[in-house]
Amino acid sequence: MASCADVLVLGGGPAALCIASELHQRGVAVEGIALEPVDAPWPNTYGIWVDELKALDLEHLIEHRWSDTVSYFGAGGSGVADQTLVHGIDYGLFDRAALQSYWLKRADGVLWHQDSAERVEAGAEHTLVSCASGEVRKARLVIDASGASSPHIRRPDQGPVAGQAAYGLVGRFSAAPIRSGRFVLMDYRSNHLSEMQRLEPPTFLYAMDLGDGVFFVEETSLALAPGVSYNVLKQRLKQRLEHRGVQIIDVIHEEFCLFPMNLPLPDRNQPLLAFGGAASMVHPASGYMVGALLRRGPGLADTLAAVLADPSLRPAELARQGWQALWPTELVLRHQLYQFGLSRLMGFNESLLRSHFATFFSLAREDWFGFLTNTLPLPRLMAVMLRLFALSPWELRRGLVLGAAKRQEPEFRH
Known part of the structure; x- marks a missing residue:
């Protein structure tokens, strides 16, 4: 049996490095288990x-920064003139190596084990982690930061999980x-698509000029269950270009x-x-x-x-205190509001989505920014959502209240 750490972190990506580094900075004895070396490029x-x-x-920590930040929500297949919606807030792209290095330096001294956690068992005094290597590691508290598909975290089954692909x-x-x-940020123009493709779930372009003749272009779907296939997204990007x-x-x-x-x-x-x-936390x-x-x-x-x-505190109590700190009532309620809004948007066709986002970005800048960053206090978030509803056209209001009518479309081809 290996020595006992205060905290054992599962995972080696941004979430794992972030929490391991913050705990290490506070003098907590931290170890980690990651499948790949934690300094491997992201x-x-x-x-x-x-x-x-x-x-x-x-x-x-920013590698690229843009002041010219825009979206397009006009010009579907209807010939509506293009309208450039200017956001007026700078956007940045992380220097991935710098962000990773920032957390690794703050976690200097954390012992990382290159292994895979196969089974996690909470006992009265310690939590045991059985690894693929055969090692069994123990800690007073285990934090799973290995991603949304982790098999170790229990959560209620509320149906298919929608993915933004x-x-x-x-x-x-x-x-x-x-x-x-x-x-x-978002280019929902679809005049490059056929009439049949416009009946399929809508996608948008996310793109940036990286300088020196290099660009990043990405075709994205909002959220669907199951998510839009990569082949469809790749084909749509090619058509758009x-x-x-x-x-x-x-x-x-x-x-x-x-x-x-x-x-x-x-x-x-x-x-x-x-x-x-x-x-x-997505x-x-x-x-x-x-x-x-x-x-x-x-x-x-x-x-x-x-x-x-x-x-004297045991794993169950340590975890309980951690959950309360991570998900206080205020954040739980905000999360539920966001989930409700997403459930409505998932049923919207291209026209409704374009109308919704055009209305959303007509809100005061501090309101849409706070909404997208989840930094609005609950009363302000509710007020912003009510304001959005009041500004929305009738068809959009109907969809937000009742849910959009089911798309009359063929089965989506993956």
Whole structure:
């Protein structure tokens, strides 16, 4: 049997490094179990509104920054003129290596075991983790930060989990796919699609100019269960580019993403704590999580460091205190509101979605920003949602209250 740590963290991605580093900074004896080396490069890109990092004094972690941030919600198949919606807030792309290094340096001294957690058993005094290697490790508290698909975290079954799927690539093109120096949050224009394709679940373009003739373009679906297939997204991206007279010249990197958007909150009575995707921290309205990790990690670590100082507390009580700190009533209620909103949007066709987002971004900047970052207090969030409802056209209001009528479409082809 290995020595006993205060906290054993499962996982080696952003969530795991974040909470391990915050606990280590507070003098907690932390170890980790990760399938891959924790300094291995991360494959996915992570975007964030710069004001989120400014509030945390972490702007130095940005590799690319755009002030020209826009979306397009006009010009479906109807010939409606293009309208550029200017957001007026800077957007940034994390320097993945810098973000990873930031957390690793703060976690310097944490012992990482390259292994896989096969079974987790909470006992009266310790929690035991049986690994694929045959090792059995123990800790006073185990935090599962291994992702949304972790088999160790209990959560209620509320039906299929909707995924925000995306296929993207970093590359060089025969012509600029978007305007130079620009970031496009959402481009819902669909005049590159056939009439039949417009009956299928809508997708949008997320794109950015990375400089030096390199662009990142990504075709994304909002949320569906099951998620839109990568093949469909790849084909739609190709069609979108070709419609603009743009050919892909060189693929530098491909990206495949699938974020769980309506994952139920975990059973917060279980003696195992979670953080990140395993704790349902993906924002149901945006699919973003890194900002939440940076904001909520320190508070959780403060609570855990305090309760771990009491040697009489057992794993179940430590986990209970952790769950209360991570998901207080205020955040649970906000999460439920976001889940309700997402359940309505998932039934919207392309026209309703374009109308919804155009209305949403007509809200005051601080309101839509706070909504997308989950930083609005509950009363303000409710007021913003009521304001959005009041501003919405009648058909959109009907969909928000009753749910949109089921799409009259063929079965979606995967």
